[in-house]
Amino acid sequence: MKRSAQFLVAAILAAGVLGAGLMLARAAPATAGGSSDGTGGDLRAALATPQDIAEGKRVAEASCASCHGLSGIAKSKDKDMPNIAGQRPGYLYLEMRVYQNGGRGNTPMNNAVKFLSDDALVKVAAYYANVEPAQPTAASSVKSEAKKADPLSAGKAAASGCAGCHGETGNTSAAGMPNLVGLDPKYLIGAVKAYKSGQRKHDMMKTLVSAVTDAELDNIALFYALQKPAKAKTPSPGNQAAGKSAAVACAGCHGEGGVSTGTAPSLAGQDAQYFIDAMKGYKDGTRKDDAMKAPAASVDEAAIKNLAAYYANQAPQSPKVRKPLTVEEMAQRCDRCHGVAGNSTDPRAPALAAQRQEYLERVMRAYQKGERKSTAMSAMLDGVSDGDIVSLAAYYSRQKARSVVYMPLPTR
Numbered sequence: 503m504k505r506s507a508q509f510l511v512a513a514i515l516a517a518g519v520l521g522a523g524l525m526l527a528r529a530a531p532a533t534a535g536g537s538s539d540g541t542g543g544d545l546r547a548a549l550a551t552p553q554d555i556a557e558g559k560r561v562a563e564a565s566c567a568s569c570h571g572l573s574g575i576a577k578s579k580d581k582d583m584p585n586i587a588g589q590r591p592g593y594l595y596l597e598m599r600v601y602q603n604g605g606r607g608n609t610p611m612n613n614a615v616k617f618l619s620d621d622a623l624v625k626v627a628a629y630y631a632n633v634e635p636a637q638p639t640a641a642s643s644v645k646s647e648a649k650k651a652d653p654l655s656a657g658k659a660a661a662s663g664c665a666g667c668h669g670e671t672g673n674t675s676a677a678g679m680p681n682l683v684g685l686d687p688k689y690l691i692g693a694v695k696a697y698k699s700g701q702r703k704h705d706m707m708k709t710l711v712s713a714v715t716d717a718e719l720d721n722i723a724l725f726y727a728l729q730k731p732a733k734a735k736t737p738s739p740g741n742q743a744a745g746k747s748a749a750v751a752c753a754g755c756h757g758e759g760g761v762s763t764g765t766a767p768s769l770a771g772q773d774a775q776y777f778i779d780a781m782k783g784y785k786d787g788t789r790k791d792d793a794m795k796a797p798a799a800s801v802d803e804a805a806i807k808n809l810a811a812y813y814a815n816q817a818p819q820s821p822k823v824r825k826p827l828t829v830e831e832m833a834q835r836c837d838r839c840h841g842v843a844g845n846s847t848d849p850r851a852p853a854l855a856a857q858r859q860e861y862l863e864r865v866m867r868a869y870q871k872g873e874r875k876s877t878a879m880s881a882m883l884d885g886v887s888d889g890d891i892v893s894l895a896a897y898y899s900r901q902k903a904r905s906v907v908y909m910p911l912p913t914r
């Protein structure tokens with residue numbers, strides 16, 4: 503294959519309004535021809551002739567239409583079915599090769615493409631790439647789910663049951679109730695789980711958090727971590743200066759001024775009464791922790807009171823937690839490869855716009871679990887929460903799909 507023919511120009515067409523809003527974009531050069539055996543089927547599918555497409559339609563009638571229809575748009579009752587209409591030709595071709603090799607697991611596709619020749623794959627890919635893409639899902643049908651997935655509002659809602667004791671934003675005004683604002687999410691989550699399991703003994707807290715799910719707990723912890731830090735609005739009798747000297751022994755774990763940077767909880771701004779109760783618990787063994795055993799044993803009641811007063815008057819800081827990205831911000835990172843609003847111009851990178859939400863969710867989870875293999879995608883989805891997957895899937899399913907026409911770059 504001539505080098506000059508290996509570069510493509512992609513023209514994005516506004517769906518339905520052919521010719522209007524013509525936009526040129528250069529697709530990534532298909533230098534290796536794309537496929538491992540060097541046949542360059544992905545490139546041939548992108549540059550198919552009208553006759554190839556007509557022959558591809560016959561393959562589709564015989565081998566694909568029973569499931570995908572000739573339209574390539576899935577019926578809503580077929581939950582597992584993706585839209586393939588208007589999908590990028592190189593990608594369609596390459597995925598069928600993946601199915602032929604069993605690379606996407608055991609799916610209805612494996613048998614459907616098993617005995618098709620390379621030529622048939624090229625042509626049927628060209629056919630589906632050239633039919634009108636699906637209309638995006640109406641925002642109204644996905645909105646509620648996307649909203650539910652916003653972790654910060656979900657955390658606020660779930661924390662409403664805690665506000666009566668811990669304060670609206672985790673800033674307590676009742677002596678004996680710990681401040682939760684300023685606590686690192688990892689510590690807060692660990693503490694709640696310890697109440698649940700009974701490892702940290704407190705019957706009331708155990709009952710209160712017994713119905714909180716892990717997902718809710720993550721959101722609650724995030725919510726408190728992102729509130730403006732403030733000292734507990736409770737009295738703190740005791741000698742702060744004496745407390746300050748005694749606190750030298752604690753700074754290694756709890757940080758300067760009680761702002762921890764490690765696994766020990768921050769103490770800055772903590773309610774003094776709760777602080778005293780906690781120290782008594784470590785002392786008499788009702789609260790068990792290896793790290794705190796010796797420090798608690800080393801201080802008497804008066805020293806504890808002074809330490810409590812000192813820490814209660816230190817300024818708490820926000821834990822190092824970044825505000826989660828909005829779905830639009832996340833999608834900008836995806837659009838680098840998948841094109842603006844999921845309209846890829848690279849013939850081998852799948853378009854995501856107007857793809858079905860259920861399908862997008864399912865394949866993203868498959869990448870995360872390693873069931874579907876792609877180095878780029880497992881890196882991209884590493885550490886992405888399930889809530890974000892739902893939001894991203896909802897976002898792309900409601901983007902307008904635009905079809906693409908590929909042309910070889912004219913040689914000079």
Ligand code: HEC
Pocket residue numbers: 561562565566567568569570582583584585586589593594597598606609610611614615618626627630852
């Ligand atoms: C027996 C039903 C059936 C037949 C026949 C069938 N498919 Fe599929 N196809 C599916 C299902 C189900 C999936 C989703 C599988 C998965 O999750 O990997 C799928 C997935 C695909 C995908 C992956 C879409 C993506 O975005 O990654 C492509 C491409 C595809 N089919 C093309 C075709 C073509 C072309 C034909 C005809 C040669 C065909 N299929 C025949 C059921 C079928």
Ligand code: HEC
Pocket residue numbers: 660661663664665666667668678679680681682690691693694703704707710711714722767779780
């Ligand atoms: C009825 C009052 C009350 C309610 C409601 C309540 N808590 Fe508590 N919470 C307490 C008390 C009292 C403690 C101290 C228990 C102890 O001594 O271990 C505590 C302790 C905690 C701690 C440990 C703090 C630390 O510094 O180790 C966390 C975390 C916590 N609560 C989270 C929650 C969450 C999340 C909710 C809502 C789902 C909630 N609490 C609801 C009273 C309450």
Ligand code: HEC
Pocket residue numbers: 680748749751752753754755756765766767769777780781789790791793794797798801809
């Ligand atoms: C070796 C590290 C280490 C040292 C030193 C240390 N702590 Fe701690 N401290 C911890 C850890 C870890 C926890 C969390 C234990 C738990 O989950 O019960 C903790 C918990 C606490 C708590 C409970 C906080 C809460 O939110 O429930 C108080 C109060 C406390 N420490 C005070 C002190 C004081 C006062 C000193 C110095 C006299 C001190 N600590 C020294 C590691 C340390």
Ligand code: HEC
Pocket residue numbers: 584832833835836837838839840850851852853854862865866874875876878879882883894
């Ligand atoms: C570095 C380039 C790159 C980035 C960035 C990227 N992707 Fe992908 N994505 C790919 C490639 C290549 C494939 C095809 C992989 C395969 O063969 O399975 C793909 C496949 C997918 C698929 C499967 C499409 C289908 O029809 O089956 C989805 C869904 C997807 N990506 C979503 C995302 C999301 C969401 C993001 C952002 C969080 C993202 N991608 C970021 C390169 C990328």
